[in-house]
Amino acid sequence: MDRRNFLKQSVFASGMTLIPSFLKGMEFLRPEQLSGYRNVIIIQLSGGNDGLNSIIPVSNDIYYSLRPEIAKKKEQTLKITDDLAFNNNLKAIAALYDLGEVSIINNVGYPNPNRSHFRSTDIWQTASDANQYLNTGWVGRYLDANCQHPYQAIEVDSSLSLALKGDTMNGIAVPDPNQLYKTTREPFFNNLVINTKNEMLDEDNQGYLYKTLLDTYSSASYIHETSKIYKTTTEYTNHPFAKNLKTIADFIVSGLKTRVYYSSLGGFDSHVNQLNSQDRLLNIYSEAVGALVKDLKKNDRFKDTLILTFSEFGRRVKQNGSRGTDHGAANNIIAIGGSLKKAGVYNELPNLSDLDDNGDIKYSIDFRRIYATILHKWLGVEDKMILHKKFSTLEFI
Amino acid sequence: MTSSLSDKQIQHLYWRIGFGISSTELKTIRKLSKNQIINGLFSKSKEYTALSMDFGALLKNPKDLSREERKQLQKLRRDKMNELNLLWYKQLVTTDQILREKMTLFFHDHFAVRLRTPRACLHLNNLIRKYALGNFGDMLMSVSKSPAMLLFLNNRQNRKNQPNENFSREVMELFTLGRDNGYTERDIKEAARAFTGWNFKKDGTFVFRQNHHDYGSKTFLGKTGNFTGEDIIKILLEKKQTARYLVEKLYIYFVNETIDTKHIDHLTNVFYNSGYNLKIVLKEILSSDWFYDVKHIGVKIKSPVELIVGLSKPFQIQYEDPKVLLYLQKKLNQILFFPPNVAGWPGGKTWIDNSTLMLRLKLASVILNSGVIEWSDKGDMPENMIIKQQIYKKVKSRLQKKVKAKPNWEVFLSGLEQKDKTELINFLLQPELSGTATQVISGLDPSDTKNFVIELLSLPEYQLC
Numbered sequence: 001m002d003r004r005n006f007l008k009q010s011v012f013a014s015g016m017t018l019i020p021s022f023l024k025g026m027e028f029l030r031p032e033q034l035s036g037y038r039n040v041i042i043i044q045l046s047g048g049n050d051g052l053n054s055i056i057p058v059s060n061d062i063y064y065s066l067r068p069e070i071a072k073k074k075e076q077t078l079k080i081t082d083d084l085a086f087n088n089n090l091k092a093i094a095a096l097y098d099l100g101e102v103s104i105i106n107n108v109g110y111p112n113p114n115r116s117h118f119r120s121t122d123i124w125q126t127a128s129d130a131n132q133y134l135n136t137g138w139v140g141r142y143l144d145a146n147c148q149h150p151y152q153a154i155e156v157d158s159s160l161s162l163a164l165k166g167d168t169m170n171g172i173a174v175p176d177p178n179q180l181y182k183t184t185r186e187p188f189f190n191n192l193v194i195n196t197k198n199e200m201l202d203e204d205n206q207g208y209l210y211k212t213l214l215d216t217y218s219s220a221s222y223i224h225e226t227s228k229i230y231k232t233t234t235e236y237t238n239h240p241f242a243k244n245l246k247t248i249a250d251f252i253v254s255g256l257k258t259r260v261y262y263s264s265l266g267g268f269d270s271h272v273n274q275l276n277s278q279d280r281l282l283n284i285y286s287e288a289v290g291a292l293v294k295d296l297k298k299n300d301r302f303k304d305t306l307i308l309t310f311s312e313f314g315r316r317v318k319q320n321g322s323r324g325t326d327h328g329a330a331n332n333i334i335a336i337g338g339s340l341k342k343a344g345v346y347n348e349l350p351n352l353s354d355l356d357d358n359g360d361i362k363y364s365i366d367f368r369r370i371y372a373t374i375l376h377k378w379l380g381v382e383d384k385m386i387l388h389k390k391f392s393t394l395e396f397i
Numbered sequence: 398m399t400s401s402l403s404d405k406q407i408q409h410l411y412w413r414i415g416f417g418i419s420s421t422e423l424k425t426i427r428k429l430s431k432n433q434i435i436n437g438l439f440s441k442s443k444e445y446t447a448l449s450m451d452f453g454a455l456l457k458n459p460k461d462l463s464r465e466e467r468k469q470l471q472k473l474r475r476d477k478m479n480e481l482n483l484l485w486y487k488q489l490v491t492t493d494q495i496l497r498e499k500m501t502l503f504f505h506d507h508f509a510v511r512l513r514t515p516r517a518c519l520h521l522n523n524l525i526r527k528y529a530l531g532n533f534g535d536m537l538m539s540v541s542k543s544p545a546m547l548l549f550l551n552n553r554q555n556r557k558n559q560p561n562e563n564f565s566r567e568v569m570e571l572f573t574l575g576r577d578n579g580y581t582e583r584d585i586k587e588a589a590r591a592f593t594g595w596n597f598k599k600d601g602t603f604v605f606r607q608n609h610h611d612y613g614s615k616t617f618l619g620k621t622g623n624f625t626g627e628d629i630i631k632i633l634l635e636k637k638q639t640a641r642y643l644v645e646k647l648y649i650y651f652v653n654e655t656i657d658t659k660h661i662d663h664l665t666n667v668f669y670n671s672g673y674n675l676k677i678v679l680k681e682i683l684s685s686d687w688f689y690d691v692k693h694i695g696v697k698i699k700s701p702v703e704l705i706v707g708l709s710k711p712f713q714i715q716y717e718d719p720k721v722l723l724y725l726q727k728k729l730n731q732i733l734f735f736p737p738n739v740a741g742w743p744g745g746k747t748w749i750d751n752s753t754l755m756l757r758l759k760l761a762s763v764i765l766n767s768g769v770i771e772w773s774d775k776g777d778m779p780e781n782m783i784i785k786q787q788i789y790k791k792v793k794s795r796l797q798k799k800v801k802a803k804p805n806w807e808v809f810l811s812g813l814e815q816k817d818k819t820e821l822i823n824f825l826l827q828p829e830l831s832g833t834a835t836q837v838i839s840g841l842d843p844s845d846t847k848n849f850v851i852e853l854l855s856l857p858e859y860q861l862c
Contacts, residue, residue, distance in 0.1 A: 159752070206861060208749065
């Protein structure tokens with residue numbers, strides 16, 4: 001049974017009466033609304049992915065001379081152009097690239113780069129300047145400004161990243177929609193929710209706990225009810241990251257009114273013998289994204305989806321003394337989508353003969369220009385307020 | 398000053414420096430003066446109890462292992478890490494040295510190490526425990542030279558002409574000065590050169606490998622010399638900012654996440670002038686009047702460890718399969734010996750999101766009452782609620798099947814002085830009640846003490862201390 005029939009027979013035919021009263025007013029997308037409802041999936045490769053060994057400047061002598069032990073030989077890569085190639089563990093991504101569904105944006109970073117994981121992750125997630133400390137994330141501020149419900153930004157994980165934390169609204173962390181739903185259905189918690197009025201809540205920790213309870217309660221119902229509509233049959237690998245992308249596919253195809261999905265793959269922080277571990281992780285990433293895209297295509301949702309992959313920083317060009325690389329600065333990011341305006345290699349390759357004082361790649365595109373592009377051109381909202389500044393947009397969508 | 402503390406203030410003290418207080422203990426403690434209470438805490442923590450365990454095949458030289466044994470090594474390491482985790486949990490629940498263990502927990506977060514090498518982790522944990530109420534400078538030096546830290550921040554790979562600056566960066570950013578507090582990228586590079594040659598032998602003892610050390614001149618924080626790693630640490634300790642950074646962290650952990658600059662200034666002076674004596678600075682905090690101010694009581698979100706241990710202690714919970722403690726830690730985002738990264742657990746509101754909150758609220762009913770909160774509203778309970786509740790009794794939650802805990806209610810109930818509604822609320826919940834809690838409690842029947850207790854522990858208020 002396809003989604004359309006399922007919808008007709010179950011939800012609409014049986015009526016909305018199954019849905020608890022406090023859910024009234026919540027909407028999920030009807031089939032005719034589903035097409036064209038754009039969403040973005042953001043994937044963080046946590047720990048600082050070495051972009052130079054992911055998308056490799058195969059004709060660059062400096063790359064080979066600075067990385068005598070860890071440079072990728074041409075035969076270990078998948079050709080993009082004469083000068084550039086994918087790590088051969090990115091097979092699925094390379095295949096999408098050949099279909100014109102991938103845009104590679106080089107030299108993305110920010111001024112005065114910070115090389116600490118959590119600080120640089122904070123900078124990327126809050127869209128702050130390097131010397132500015134924000135306690136809300138850019139997706140959270142998008143929720144604040146443009147959304148009505150926490151579930152409009154979902155992180156498929158057991159905990160919520162700073163990126164999805166706003167001032168007045170947080171996104172929802174959902175590792176498994178059923179479990180979240182079950183835990184909220186106890187009569188005692190029902191009673192707590194019924195007796196809580198938003199206006200009673202203070203800004204302190206106690207108010208925060210109650211507010212989170214209310215948000216959880218209503219979002220759990222919504223996600224649970226709506227995500228029943230579609231369960232994918234596409235095969236994903238067994239890795240937890242692949243499972244998370246599978247959950248995202250279920251949500252998108254089911255028609256959740258979610259605009260931003262967030263997920264991360266960790267383990268990229270190796271300073272020693274980096275090749276094996278990075279290759280393994282890139283393969284996990286590539287296979288999972290490949291399955292996700294296949295799934296979305298099957299259900300005609302790929303054209304409405306944009307997948308953005310970033311890491312909190314790249315790695316130093318020169319290898320360190322232990323067949324690894326230390327924390328670096330600017331890096332490439334990958335945008336994947338069914339409606340890209342400019343696919344291919346978006347801009348100039350990193351200039352390895354003009355590195356910064358630490359020997360790291362200099363940035364030429366501020367990462368917030370990419371956020372501005374997504375907010376303005378893809379999600380159709382005012383980006384300046386969310387990013388606190390006007391950033392010029394790019395042309396990939 | 399021999400002013401005495403109210404019950405609420407004693408509970409506050411015990412929650413912050415430990416995991417709450419039992420009613421039996423409260424009966425005795427309340428008769429003592431404030432000074433006696435505080436001195437008692439320190440004298441109980443005078444000694445320390447090291448964790449110890451048998452590492453089996455992990456102690457052997459890998460060369461002497463059979464192929465089969467080598468294959469099993471990874472699994473063995475994982476098992477031993479779990480064993481170590483549970484060993485510490487047990488100690489946290491049963492120890493009398495509560496202040497020392499809480500300080501160990503504090504530094505477990507400060508010197509956050511995420512490794513899969515149980516011997517190194519156990520060693521580091523005992524090292525921290527040993528210095529937990531001693532001298533921070535000594536602790537910093539020993540920790541920096543411990544196999545765990547040398548492994549985790551790659552100082553073993555840091556060699557002359559092949560620097561690895563991981564440790565050098567974090568020692569400033571996370572262990573001493575704090576992020577962006579008066580050092581530059583250049584200082585990091587120079588300090589990394591000074592730490593070259595630091596390594597450890599097979600048996601875990603520290604060794605300085607001269608041929609890996611960069612003997613050249615370094616300029617670090619405005620000083621120039623042929624510095625060694627020890628020199629760098631000494632220079633960092635000379636900076637008052639190091640004392641301030643530590644004091645701020647202690648204040649956030651023990652007092653309030655909102656910093657009071659006046660108190661921080663004072664404590665920084667005390668700590669710095671004492672030569673980084675942790676006992677002195679801690680005593681200064683606990684002996685102050687402001688520590689017991691109502692604005693600090695019941696405002697801290699319990700860490701998962703505080704929550705689980707705090708719940709386990711008064712009920713002497715026995716878990717049929719103690720591994721469930723690992724499951725709970727994972728689900729609540731705080732696995733001992735497995736911090737998210739070198740910066741440790743961010744704490745505060747970040748403990749709370751939709752999924753962790755629901756599990757936290759359910760924890761009491763799962764552990765104490767087979768997963769069901771007996772919702773006993775005296776008023777007009779809607780009919781579908783009753784049906785729902787019956788369903789929930791039947792379908793014991795998945796979590797409960799997993800947890801299988803045996804609480805000792807007898808011990809808990811017989812210890813209680815009063816079973817009066819107000820008394821129970823005051824004893825079990827630290828913060829002022831919210832409007833919701835007041836409303837919900839007014840509808841509850843306190844005559845079934847057991848049930849009433851579970852209901853109180855299922856309120857969001859119980860998440861605070």
